[in-house]
Amino acid sequence: MSKPLKLGIAGLGTVGTGLLQALDAHADRLAATLGREIRVAAVSARSRDKDRGVRLDGFRWVDDAVALASDREIDVFVELIGGEGGVAAEAVEAALRARKHVVTANKALLARHGVRLARLAEEHGVALNFEAAVAGGIPVIKTIREALLGNEIRRVYGILNGTCNYILTTMQKEGRPFAEVLKEAQARGYAEADPTFDIGGFDTAHKLSLLTSLAFGTEVAFDDIHVEGIEHIAPADIEAADDLGYRIKLLGVALRTPSGIEQRVHPAMVPKHSAIAEVSGVTNCVAIDGDFAGDLLLVGSGAGAKPTASAVASDIGDIARGLVLPPFLVPSGQLMPYVRAMLDRHQGAYYVRLTVYDRPGAMAAIASRMAEQEVSIESIVQRRPRSALPGIGARPVPGSLTPVVLITHETTEEAIRKALAAIERDGKVSETPQMIRIEKL
Ligand SMILES: NC(=O)c1ccc[n+]([C@@H]2O[C@H](COP(=O)([O-])OP(=O)(O)OC[C@H]3O[C@@H](n4cnc5c(N)ncnc54)[C@H](OP(=O)(O)O)[C@@H]3O)[C@@H](O)[C@H]2O)c1
Structure with a gap:
């Protein structure tokens, strides 16, 4: 059997304690499968005295997560603190610079600094694994x-x-x-x-x-x-x-x-x-x-102690097997610049709900605003009329409101937005139109 893979775990909240439980419950199976023991060398969290429902007495306690990140004894730094900056960011960066593999569940950190951290990991020949950061237990x-x-x-x-x-x-x-x-x-x-x-x-x-x-x-x-x-x-x-x-x-x-x-x-x-x-x-x-x-x-x-810990354990397993891949599929230098497609050009069908003043010509005006933008309507339904201003008793207000729901044929986001803005400007509706995209599956 190869030498143990030694972990430093920072953050002992929901995910951190879940991970300790998973590593404990499956210690023998992991060792047999991976051909080496997964050993927790040291842990860190904010409060040392907190009862976390797990035994910590076998692990060295390190107050400073950033110090733990470059601790000589560890091979892998497991960041389970959270947050896009602060201690989590500082510790992950310190670990990569110290050539420690990193496993993290921190989507906020990666969404902001992922590419820079991936580059750092590649430069130092270590893994930056984050299976738990997206959809928890789903691999x-x-x-x-x-x-x-x-x-x-x-x-x-x-x-x-x-x-x-x-x-x-x-x-x-x-x-x-x-x-x-x-x-x-x-x-x-x-x-x-x-x-x-x-x-x-x-x-x-x-x-x-x-x-x-x-x-x-x-x-x-x-x-x-x-x-x-x-x-x-x-x-x-x-x-x-x-x-x-x-x-x-x-x-x-x-x-x-x-x-x-x-x-x-x-x-x-x-x-x-x-x-x-x-x-x-x-x-x-x-x-x-x-x-x-x-x-x-x-x-x-997508969340919870056990599913998230399962994903973290899988990332640790890859490192134990010696599998080190570029964090974002291709080496960070080969990632293509992101070109944003403007949402205005999005093509799809739309659901629209309008609260229309029940006056002659209102529906015709709405249909004409849609037609101006070449938005064609697949279906239109008037739903349950209700009183325009319920609760105002002293002076009855004439007229009522009719909720109208319509589904468009495929059109562009720009066209539907322009049509709805015009309908609102015309004063035919009592509130901003509701618009929900229909996803083509
Ligand atoms: N919870 C989930 O279901 C889930 C799912 C997917 C991904 N995630 C991600 O996993 C990460 C952890 O989430 P969580 O739910 O486990 O959070 P949590 O329960 O709030 O735990 C955070 C842990 O970090 C520790 N901590 C805070 N500041 C610290 C510092 N300066 N130094 C050392 N430790 C510090 C806390 O210590 P104390 O306990 O002493 O206060 C606590 O143990 C986050 O990035 C989150 O987005 C969570």
Whole structure:
């Protein structure tokens, strides 16, 4: 048996303690499979006294994670602290410079500094592995880097945030509004106290930026992602989607187009009977369209101590086997510059919900604004009229509001945006039109 692979683990929270449990539970099997023992040499976290539900007495404690990163005794630095800068960034950089392999679950760090850190890893002949950073327990990076080598990938997309998927699924199943379901998700520990990062789509965008780079061999371009969250999805949309044969999912989508790469995160309509529509609750999925493999869908747990630890352990296993690959598929010097395809040119069908003042000529005016932009309408439905200003008792206000839902044929983002802006300017609607892209699967 070869000599043990010695780890320094920084961060003993959800993922760090999960990893210690996995390494303990599977110590013999890992050693037998890899031909060498995986040994934890030292650990670091903020508070030494915290009860973490795992035994730490066999491991050397190092207060300073950055010092642990270049510790003489370790071969691999496992960064499980988190955050795009600060100690995590400093420690990972120190480890690479000290020629230590690095395993991290930190998508925020990689979305911001991934290419620079990859270059550093390559210069120093060490691995920078981050399977856990994208979709937790789903082995998507290994799939792209290794299993799909014989493919040109045309599109990669998925449900990459469990919090959003839980909220949307619950809204759909129970017919409850966003704010109420969010509160419940927070109480159950599925959403953070400050949920902005998840529900605003930014967590999905971090993961998508890494998938895009791996799938297309381009530099990581987090700032070039169009990001929309799920805050504005109303029960009316979920209900209309259902009637029209769709589910609403927060998707991260990266697509090759003739004018560049389209990266977008937004709520999208997917056909109700598609496999991706069935991915419910906190479950994640990643779909990859390869030119030879065809369409793959990987489904599993995107977060949590055990699934994430499983991915970290797999990265450690690769290092134990001596497998050191360029972090982003091709050597960082060969990554192509990212060329952004403008979303204005995105082609697709759209769902639109309008709250229309019930006055003569309103519908004709809306149809004419659509026609001006050459947006053709596949279907239009007037749904459940409701009172214009409920609750104002003293002076009844004439007129009422009619919710109108329409589905367009394929058009461009620019055309639909211009048409909706004109409709709003005309004063035919009482609120900003709701627009949701229909994803072609
Ligand atoms: N949780 C998941 O399901 C999941 C899934 C995929 C990826 N990830 C990623 O995994 C990483 C860790 O996430 P987590 O959920 O395990 O976070 P967590 O539970 O908040 O744990 C963070 C750990 O980092 C330690 N820490 C904070 N500042 C430190 C410092 N200056 N020096 C040393 N240690 C420090 C904390 O120490 P104390 O315990 O002493 O406070 C804690 O043990 C993040 O990058 C996250 O994005 C998490």
